[in-house]
Amino acid sequence: MNEHSDVPDEHPRRPRVAVVFGGRSSExxxxxxxxxxxLAAIDPNAYEVIPIGIATDGRWVWESGDVERLQITDPEALPQVDATRPGVTLSQGAQGTSLVVSEPGSPPRVLGDVDVVFPLLHGPWGEDGTLQGLLEMAGVRYVGAGVLTSAVCMDKAFMKVALAAADIPVMPSETVTRAEWLRDPERVAERAASIGYPLFVKPARGGSSIGISKVHHAGELAEAIEEAQRWDPKVLVEAFAAGAREIECGVIGNPDGAPEVSLPAEIRIGGDHEFYDFAAKYLPEEHTRLDVPAVLEPATVKAMQDLAARAFTATDGEGLARVDFFVFPDGSLVVNEVNTMPGFTPTSMFPRMWAATGLPYPALVDRLIRLALDRDTGLR
Structure with missing residues (x-):
């Protein structure tokens, strides 16, 4: 409809989707x-797409949308947002929230109203509720979890508290702050020893396996904590899931009913990798095997899907999430993580699991955008 008339437009405009990516985090x-x-999967006939990059220093820019440039082709030259591009800001007005482009030597110009944001940021300053809060304040619909869910699930320590409160099993862990480590490293070492070696040390609010170390004995603990604290002053010391299989499920929120859960998929690590580290996740090689779907007994699949839906609900999930499990030899299940903005790279598990479940990549992207367009901002 034309906003100044009750007469339908002859050619109503496509919904305008701002795809926001990059950010200040290690991811x-x-x-x-x-x-x-x-960007390559969004149907240009259905949506008008505006690529917005957030540079590593926090500046927002109007990106080119060159999907070839946004690929890992050389491990020594990883893609990043082009900070030299024209700056862009959100401007809230009486008729809606618009994108305004600013270039040196030129007056600001308006790109138009934003109908929905697809926030593809991983880690702090994007996936942790900060961007979601900005969009809520601006009254702009967005794909994915809200402010609280994003913040809780980004912080693995608080995520475990929320899941445990819902009687969902999690791995034993200890949270270590920078102040605690500086004040009493011996006490921290005692707490780690109570978990037992080997164990994992990881940034509490990180992802993509950046800053994670497997610690085989007490002599490796200090170096692992200091490495994790390069990325986050808050660190999680977590029990090693000995003998467990790493299996994941994708979840899509359904505002009118129970969450939908995909078929599970399994990560199998070989070669020199002791765990699913950055290289195993993102750099092509023959040692990482992804079984999509995972080979499991039907009863285990059903139990896992039920637990994934419970974890999604317990954290007040919306839109989408990937729920990661440890499956132990006795068949017991433990939730390792709830990821509110899982990766959509060509090797990412979330889209592959949904494709195996019958929802191909372009249809999955469209589904998530449609869910966001149908959801209001504010309290819900």
């Missing part, structure tokens, strides 16, 4: 790769 590169895949 800047992976966000760029994810954006390249999503």
């Amino acid at each position: 800047h590169t992976i966000s760029c790769v994810t954006a390249g895949s999503v």
Whole structure:
């Protein structure tokens, strides 16, 4: 409809989708790769797409949308947002929220109203509720979890608290702040020893396996904590899931009913990788095997899907999430993580699981955008 008339437009405009990617976190590169895949999958006949990059220093720019540039072709030259591009801001007015482009030597110009944002940022300053809060304040619809869910699931320590409160099993862990480590490293070492070696040390609010170390004995603990604190002053010391299989499920929120859960998929690591580290996730090689779908007994699949839906609901999920499990030899299940903005790279599990379930990549992207367009901002 024309906003000044009750007469339908002869050619109503397509919904305008701002794809936002990059960001200030250590996962800047992976966000760029994810954006390249999503930009290539969005139907240009159904949507008008505006690529918005957030540079590593926090500046917002109007990106080119060149999907070839947003791929990992050289491990020594990882993709990133082009900070030299024209700056862009959100401007809220009486008729809606618009994108305004600013270039040196030229007056600002308006790109138009934004109908929905697809926030493809991973890690702090994007996936942790900060961007979601900005969009809520601006009254702009967006894909994915809200402010609280994004914040809770980004912080693995609080995520475990929320899941445990819902009687969902999680791995034993200890949270270590920078102040605690500086004040009493011996006490921290005692707490780690109570978990037992080997164990994992990871940034509490990180992702893409950046800053994670497997610690085989007490002599490796200090170095692992200091490495994790390069990325986050808050660190999680977590029990090693000995003998467990790493299996994941995708979840899509359904505002009118129970969440929908995909078929599960399994990650199998070989070669020199002791765990699913950055290289195993994102750099092509023959040692990482992804079984989509995972080979499991039907009863285990059903139990896992039910638990994934419970974890999604327990964290007040919306839009989408990937729920990661440890499956132990006795068949017991433990939730390792709830990821509110899983990767959409060509090797990412979330789109592959949904494709195996019957929802191909372009249809998945369209489904998530449609869900966001149908959801209002504010309290819900």
